[in-house]
Amino acid sequence: MATAPRSARRPPGAGVKLSFNDPVVRAIFWQIVIVGAVGLVVWWLVGNTVRNLEARRIASGFDYFWREAGLPIGEAMIEYQPSDNYFRALVVGVLNTLRIAVVSIVLATILGTLIGVARLSRNWLVAKLASVYVETLRNLPLLLQLLFWYSVLQSLPPPREALNPLPHVYLFVRGLQMPWPQWTPELGTVLAVMGIGIVASFLVRGWAKRRQMLTGEQFPIGWTAVGLVVALPLAVFVMQGANLPLDVPTLGRFNITGGILITPEFTALLIGLVTYTAAFIAEIVRSGIQAVSHGQTEAAAALGLKRGQALRLVILPQALRVIIPPMTSQYLNVTKNSSLAVAIGYPDIVSIANTILNQTGQAIEGIGTIMAVYLTVSLSISAFMNWYNRRIALRER
Amino acid sequence: MSTQTTSPARPPAVRLRALGWVRANLLATPLSAAVTLLCLWLLWQTVPGLIGWAVIDARWSGTTREACQGATGACWVFVRAWFDQFVYGFYPVDQRWRVDVAGIVFALFAAVLLWPGFPRKRVVGVVAAVAFPPACIVLLLGGWFGLPVVETRLWGGMMLTAFMAVYAGLIAVPLGILLALGRQGRLPLIRTVSVILIEFWRGVPILTVIFLASFILPLIVPAGVTVDQLARAVIALGLVIAAYMAEVVRGGLQTLPPGQAEAARALGLNYWKTTLLIVLPQALRVSIPGLVNEFIALIKNTSLVLIISLFDLLGVAHRAKSDPQWAGQGLEAYVFAGGVFWLVCFALSRYSLGLERRLGVGKR
Numbered sequence: 176m177a178t179a180p181r182s183a184r185r186p187p188g189a190g191v192k193l194s195f196n197d198p199v200v201r202a203i204f205w206q207i208v209i210v211g212a213v214g215l216v217v218w219w220l221v222g223n224t225v226r227n228l229e230a231r232r233i234a235s236g237f238d239y240f241w242r243e244a245g246l247p248i249g250e251a252m253i254e255y256q257p258s259d260n261y262f263r264a265l266v267v268g269v270l271n272t273l274r275i276a277v278v279s280i281v282l283a284t285i286l287g288t289l290i291g292v293a294r295l296s297r298n299w300l301v302a303k304l305a306s307v308y309v310e311t312l313r314n315l316p317l318l319l320q321l322l323f324w325y326s327v328l329q330s331l332p333p334p335r336e337a338l339n340p341l342p343h344v345y346l347f348v349r350g351l352q353m354p355w356p357q358w359t360p361e362l363g364t365v366l367a368v369m370g371i372g373i374v375a376s377f378l379v380r381g382w383a384k385r386r387q388m389l390t391g392e393q394f395p396i397g398w399t400a401v402g403l404v405v406a407l408p409l410a411v412f413v414m415q416g417a418n419l420p421l422d423v424p425t426l427g428r429f430n431i432t433g434g435i436l437i438t439p440e441f442t443a444l445l446i447g448l449v450t451y452t453a454a455f456i457a458e459i460v461r462s463g464i465q466a467v468s469h470g471q472t473e474a475a476a477a478l479g480l481k482r483g484q485a486l487r488l489v490i491l492p493q494a495l496r497v498i499i500p501p502m503t504s505q506y507l508n509v510t511k512n513s514s515l516a517v518a519i520g521y522p523d524i525v526s527i528a529n530t531i532l533n534q535t536g537q538a539i540e541g542i543g544t545i546m547a548v549y550l551t552v553s554l555s556i557s558a559f560m561n562w563y564n565r566r567i568a569l570r571e572r
Numbered sequence: 573m574s575t576q577t578t579s580p581a582r583p584p585a586v587r588l589r590a591l592g593w594v595r596a597n598l599l600a601t602p603l604s605a606a607v608t609l610l611c612l613w614l615l616w617q618t619v620p621g622l623i624g625w626a627v628i629d630a631r632w633s634g635t636t637r638e639a640c641q642g643a644t645g646a647c648w649v650f651v652r653a654w655f656d657q658f659v660y661g662f663y664p665v666d667q668r669w670r671v672d673v674a675g676i677v678f679a680l681f682a683a684v685l686l687w688p689g690f691p692r693k694r695v696v697g698v699v700a701a702v703a704f705p706p707a708c709i710v711l712l713l714g715g716w717f718g719l720p721v722v723e724t725r726l727w728g729g730m731m732l733t734a735f736m737a738v739y740a741g742l743i744a745v746p747l748g749i750l751l752a753l754g755r756q757g758r759l760p761l762i763r764t765v766s767v768i769l770i771e772f773w774r775g776v777p778i779l780t781v782i783f784l785a786s787f788i789l790p791l792i793v794p795a796g797v798t799v800d801q802l803a804r805a806v807i808a809l810g811l812v813i814a815a816y817m818a819e820v821v822r823g824g825l826q827t828l829p830p831g832q833a834e835a836a837r838a839l840g841l842n843y844w845k846t847t848l849l850i851v852l853p854q855a856l857r858v859s860i861p862g863l864v865n866e867f868i869a870l871i872k873n874t875s876l877v878l879i880i881s882l883f884d885l886l887g888v889a890h891r892a893k894s895d896p897q898w899a900g901q902g903l904e905a906y907v908f909a910g911g912v913f914w915l916v917c918f919a920l921s922r923y924s925l926g927l928e929r930r931l932g933v934g935k936r
Contacts, residue, residue, distance in 0.1 A: 202758070202759055205759065205762075206759050206760075206761040206762055209761070209762055209765070210761050210762075210765065213765060220792040221792075223791075223792050223793060223794050224791050224792045227790075227791045227792075228791065296607075297597070297600060297604070298597065298598060298600070298604045298607055298608060299597035299598060300597075300598055300607075300608050300611045300612070301607055301608070301611060304611055304614075304615075310918060311914070314868075314872075314913070314914045314917035314918045314921065315872070315910050315913055315914055315917070316872040316873070316875040316886060316913055317872070318875045318876060318878065318886060319875060319886050319889075319906060319909060319910050319913065320910075322886070322890060322906060323903070323906045323907075323910070326893065326902055326903060326906070327903070507775075511776070511777035511778070512777070514777035514779045514780060515779060515876070517779070517879060518878065518879055525777070525779060525780060525783075529783070532787065538787035538788055538791065539788060539791065541787075542780065542783055542784050542787060542788060545776075545780050545783075546776050546780055546784075549775065549776045549777060549780065550772070550775045550776060553775040553776075554775070
């Protein structure tokens with residue numbers, strides 16, 4: 176808010192007399208004082224730090240990145256051995272953080288949207304259950320929920336008495352082991368066809384839009400996309416003999432081998448983050464839908480749009496404008512909250528950098544690394560969401 | 573044009589109220605009926621089991637683990653045995669009256685300040701903000717007036733959670749207002765400093781700020797000075813929440829028409845008088861519900877200090893879970909701590925909603 180006149184020019188004829196009553200002089204003076212004070216404090220702190228580091232004989236710099244880590248990591252998305260260097264260990268941590276963040280964001284968006292819509296349901300029971308969910312989950316600390324889920328998962332039976340909820344799916348103290356498709360050239364072809372289908376759907380959509388603008392004729396783009404992305408790869412898969420070899424877990428005497436193992440750390444973190452964030456997303460979705468006035472629905476119906484069309488062409492585009500900005504901050508929160516992984520031992524960037532910090536004693540570099548990673552991720556997500564927000568923003572014509 | 577509205581026609585009377593309600597709200601369409609059935613089935617699957625665990629099959633009386641032998645439900649005896657730690661942490665038993673006194677005085681101040689229309693609120697507010705915080709620290713920490721010193725590493729439980737929330741809030745509110753004013757002000761250098769501070773603290777996880785305070789604060793103070801672990805946590809929490817609160821206050825400042833500040837300038841008020849007398853009272857009125865929501869987030873985030881080995885309410889629950897005397901118990905401790913957190917946060921969020929309605933945000 177502008178508290179001084181917008182153009183604080185000197186009155187004509189006043190010359191260049193410097194006076195403390197001049198708002199311009201005063202503004203410059205106070206800025207110099209404050210910035211100078213901040214600078215002095217920073218200089219003093221840096222001086223202290225240098226002296227303290229010398230006194231404690233702590234090395235500085237990032238040379239340790241290339242030393243051998245000797246640090247075992249439970250789960251890694253890239254090849255990693257304890258004999259690799261610290262830098263590779265940090266990369267493993269960053270990838271683990273991104274993995275949990277991406278999976279949680281996708282699942283939380285789906286669950287949150289469902290619950291947000293359920294809260295507006297005309298069915299009393301559904302609406303009440305949804306609001307009980309929201310009020311319970313968002314008023315409990317996330318860390319408490321994570322520890323709760325982790326200790327629930329820890330009380331699962333040992334491998335020999337593993338729960339077997341579905342055939343070949345085992346739930347036991349070391350996680351959830353389930354069948355996983357083995358990589359074959361046929362599978363590669365199917366995935367390639369699916370990729371081509373996705374690209375082709377976008378091209379068809381562009382063509383259909385242009386044709387509708389020119390001629391008014393509509394094209395069933397939804398069904399075309401389903402055909403290209405689902406039916407076509409499926410047909411290719413069947414033509415190749417519908418051969419999908421699975422790596423099936425088998426129950427041994429002391430362990431379960433084969434298939435894919437989802438660790439309890441990952442699962443607890445995933446359940447906690449998804450259910451907690453979904454409660455917030457539900458509220459955002461609800462208020463977004465409520466922000467679109469009922470007259471819009473009625474006007475769309477009066478124009479002869481079907482219910483689905485009205486939702487897709489009239490309601491959602493307007494609701495999204497309200498939803499996107501708070502949704503962005505929820506996505507950022509998920510990413511930041513994934514740092515709580517350190518409490519249950521999921522090897523994310525914070526947990527790995529924290530271990531390295533304790534090994535090397537180089538606290539400033541360690542914490543600097545974590546913060547740099549998060550700032551990069553945060554800024555990237557908000558840049559992407561701002562771009563998307565501008566794309567759907569109201570264009571005044 | 574007539575400004576009077578005619579009262580809407582009443583709907584036709586429904587003979588069977590209850591049946592009509594059920595039909596309209598639970599069985600409106602076949603899909604709705606199916607969803608209702610699904611919900612009822614889900615409730616049937618979960619609620620009896622939960623009640624059985626928490627109440628019917630639970631053990632309530634006794635003092636030792638033997639009281640829970642063979643129980644299929646919750647072992648509340650365990651929570652009862654740890655109850656004092658849940659409240660006071662490891663504060664010496666004979667000194668716990670100090671915590672009680674601080675708690676009662678705090679509760680009285682809070683009741684008076686949250687009570688709409690209590691007389692002389694401003695005086696009470698100034699006392700609560702200026703005199704109470706240092707007095708409370710002296711009382712709890714001791715060392716003066718013949719009170720024995722109780723080190724902060726013995727503090728814990730709900731007392732520590734409340735302490736951190738209140739003192740971090742005391743740092744965050746004024747700092748947040750200053751940052752928001754700096755960001756919205758005209759002075760470019762100060763605006764830059766404010767923007768950088770706000771965006772930095774909001775861009776990194778709170779946990780890393782707590783690490784920062786815990787590991788780096790000892791390095792940047794002069795040699796020989798030690799900063800208490802609890803003070804580090806409170807400073808970290810306060811700084812981060814200040815950045816979030818600054819954004820809430822900025823929202824409040826932006827709702828204010830610029831004419832208000834311009835009129836104040838025209839009347840000859842200087843910057844601080846304009847800000848304190850005209851701008852802030854109106855902007856804060858809009859921001860208060862948002863500030864309460866940030867305070868709720870702060871209360872939930874105090875639990876993160878568990879990771880730097882301070883025993884707040886959740887920390888005590890975590891510690892209780894690994895008590896060898898009660899091996900095999902644990903979930904009860906989390907459920908109890910969760911219940912306390914939930915009550916406080918839910919009550920505050922309702923209060924914030926009521927406040928929003930009473931202050932008529934958006935309706936003025």
